[in-house]
Amino acid sequence: MADDARRTVFFISDRTGITAETLGHSLMTQFDLDYEQVTLPFVDNVERAAKVVEQINHINNNGGPRPVIFSTVIQDDVRQVLKDCNAAFFDFFDTFISPMEAELGTLSSHAVGRSHGVGNRQTYDVRIDAINFSLNHDDGLTTHHYSDADIILVGVSRTGKTPVCLYLALQYGVFAANYPLTEDDLMETRLPKVLQAHRNKLFGLSIEADRLQSIRQERRPNSRYASLAQCQMEVMRAETLFKREKLPFVNSTTVSIEEIATTVIHERSLKRRVH
Amino acid sequence: MADDARRTVFFISDRTGITAETLGHSLMTQFDLDYEQVTLPFVDNVERAAKVVEQINHINNNGGPRPVIFSTVIQDDVRQVLKDCNAAFFDFFDTFISPMEAELGTLSSHAVGRSHGVGNRQTYDVRIDAINFSLNHDDGLTTHHYSDADIILVGVSRTGKTPVCLYLALQYGVFAANYPLTEDDLMETRLPKVLQAHRNKLFGLSIEADRLQSIRQERRPNSRYASLAQCQMEVMRAETLFKREKLPFVNSTTVSIEEIATTVIHERSLKRRVH
Numbered sequence: 164m165a166d167d168a169r170r171t172v173f174f175i176s177d178r179t180g181i182t183a184e185t186l187g188h189s190l191m192t193q194f195d196l197d198y199e200q201v202t203l204p205f206v207d208n209v210e211r212a213a214k215v216v217e218q219i220n221h222i223n224n225n226g227g228p229r230p231v232i233f234s235t236v237i238q239d240d241v242r243q244v245l246k247d248c249n250a251a252f253f254d255f256f257d258t259f260i261s262p263m264e265a266e267l268g269t270l271s272s273h274a275v276g277r278s279h280g281v282g283n284r285q286t287y288d289v290r291i292d293a294i295n296f297s298l299n300h301d302d303g304l305t306t307h308h309y310s311d312a313d314i315i316l317v318g319v320s321r322t323g324k325t326p327v328c329l330y331l332a333l334q335y336g337v338f339a340a341n342y343p344l345t346e347d348d349l350m351e352t353r354l355p356k357v358l359q360a361h362r363n364k365l366f367g368l369s370i371e372a373d374r375l376q377s378i379r380q381e382r383r384p385n386s387r388y389a390s391l392a393q394c395q396m397e398v399m400r401a402e403t404l405f406k407r408e409k410l411p412f413v414n415s416t417t418v419s420i421e422e423i424a425t426t427v428i429h430e431r432s433l434k435r436r437v438h
Numbered sequence: 439m440a441d442d443a444r445r446t447v448f449f450i451s452d453r454t455g456i457t458a459e460t461l462g463h464s465l466m467t468q469f470d471l472d473y474e475q476v477t478l479p480f481v482d483n484v485e486r487a488a489k490v491v492e493q494i495n496h497i498n499n500n501g502g503p504r505p506v507i508f509s510t511v512i513q514d515d516v517r518q519v520l521k522d523c524n525a526a527f528f529d530f531f532d533t534f535i536s537p538m539e540a541e542l543g544t545l546s547s548h549a550v551g552r553s554h555g556v557g558n559r560q561t562y563d564v565r566i567d568a569i570n571f572s573l574n575h576d577d578g579l580t581t582h583h584y585s586d587a588d589i590i591l592v593g594v595s596r597t598g599k600t601p602v603c604l605y606l607a608l609q610y611g612v613f614a615a616n617y618p619l620t621e622d623d624l625m626e627t628r629l630p631k632v633l634q635a636h637r638n639k640l641f642g643l644s645i646e647a648d649r650l651q652s653i654r655q656e657r658r659p660n661s662r663y664a665s666l667a668q669c670q671m672e673v674m675r676a677e678t679l680f681k682r683e684k685l686p687f688v689n690s691t692t693v694s695i696e697e698i699a700t701t702v703i704h705e706r707s708l709k710r711r712v713h
Binding site: 181182188190193196205231235251256259263266267269273287290291323333419420422424426429 | 445453454455456457459463464465468469471475479480504506510512526528530531533534535538541544546547562565566569573576598600601604605608694695696697699700701704713
């Protein structure tokens with residue numbers, strides 16, 4: 164039974180758990196293993212740590228495989244308690260902080276929870292402004308503030324423009340608008356007038372036609388909009404337009420929101436307002 | 439000059455750079471150091487790696503302090519080239535992969551770029567559905583699908599409800615609506631009717647009155663809406679309501695979007711659809 168059972172992987176943090184998860188996920192994807200994930204945020208005192216130890220050791224006593232822990236806990240007393248876990252313990256701060264102190268020639272603060280703290284107010288305001296810009300300029304809603312945009316995503320309906328814009332805003336403070344290519348735009352096979360003055364800010368999104376069909380089918384079942392023929396035509400014409408106008412574009416079918424966003428920043432050399 | 443100059447910290451990745459940045463930021467926040475940040479994503483072949491080495495060694499030759507590198511590069515040949523940098527090199531994969539291989543009893547794939555890849559299609563679809571839900575239920579726009587919501591954020595205008603909802607959707611696939619408390623709601627000091635059936639899904643956002651004033655002032659300068667008296671009254675009444683109705687709430691003034699989102703998930707024991 165023990166061999167068949169899945170590993171439980173714990174992500175433990177004294178704050179949000181975001182760093183612990185990012186770290187652990189990245190490493191676990193290198194192994195072809197199916198595992199159970201448990202995130203334990205806000206483990207910021209020894210009492211809560213003791214409960215966590217109990218929870219984890221309980222799994223172990225039941226004969227399952229040894230749990231794995233990725234920890235970003237900073238407080239020394241809390242970390243000390245967690246080390247009583249009968250588990251493989253990958254301690255992020257313990258591993259890196261000492262060599263960093265040596266390199267930087269200064270002691271670390273051992274202070275909790277700065278990495279996803281509010282940071283400075285200016286950064287917060289920039290993110291909010293970028294989100295508002297993105298919401299106001301979603302789906303071609305308004306096009307008259309395009310001069311304020313850092314980037315304008317272009318593509319046919321349902322290629323994933325909105326989530327990429329929102330990710331750019333939230334994560335990087337980038338002002339991202341998006342413009343849906345209409346059937347009229349596609350028939351002309353040239354850039355809509357409203358985009359022509361902003362050629363350097365354009366970035367195309369494309370998608371496989373059959374994937375587009377299944378997305379549209381969910382929204383408007385059995386419509387012309389969702390037919391394979393329509394999707395094929397739109398995708399083909401959009402890509403022809405991108406190539407003719409020499410616009411960079413990516414196919415979003417097999418690429419994540421994160422990857423598209425970072426590709427856009429990289430290829431258009433965008434200045435991030437949030438680091 | 440060398441002593442006064444700021445360190446340059448590089449985040450190098452063969453994919454998006456998100457993991458490298460998250461880790462590096464977490465560690466650097468432990469040190470009270472001002473530094474220059476350079477993210478170098480998509481370093482996925484030896485030619486590009488050689489250029490990176492040149493770029494980094496150039497900084498060093500100019501007599502500045504030794505650069506710091508946080509790397510999540512997985513490909514062995516690319517990593518090998520990067521090690522020629524004259525820099526403090528914190529190699530994330532090198533550090534953890536060997537002990538993980540020993541613990542898990544299996545070799546890692548050394549395959550690039552899985553951690554922010556598209557994952558499975560189902561995960562992608564959940565994120566998109568959650569974003570659409572959030573956009574459709576922003577700012578009390580519609581209230582009749584609240585039974586489908588995982589959480590409903592409640593607060594006066596401009597407490598940061600929208601970014602938290604979007605973050606919950608993008609990062610965790612959580613269906614998050616938000617409802618702005620109107621002056622009428624506040625005068626009654628009781629839950630609006632439309633929320634009463636969903637009491638277990640409510641989470642309050644509050645804010646310092648002077649911070650709220652400065653945010654509102656940006657949007658509608660010198661309006662009653664942006665006056666300190668109005669902000670104080672609204673915040674006070676909203677908090678009274680939260681307490682009376684025993685709703686959990688946080689003050690968003692000094693807490694980041696990420697922290698509010700993870701707090702909401704933690705306190706309301708929300709099931710994440712994306713891990």
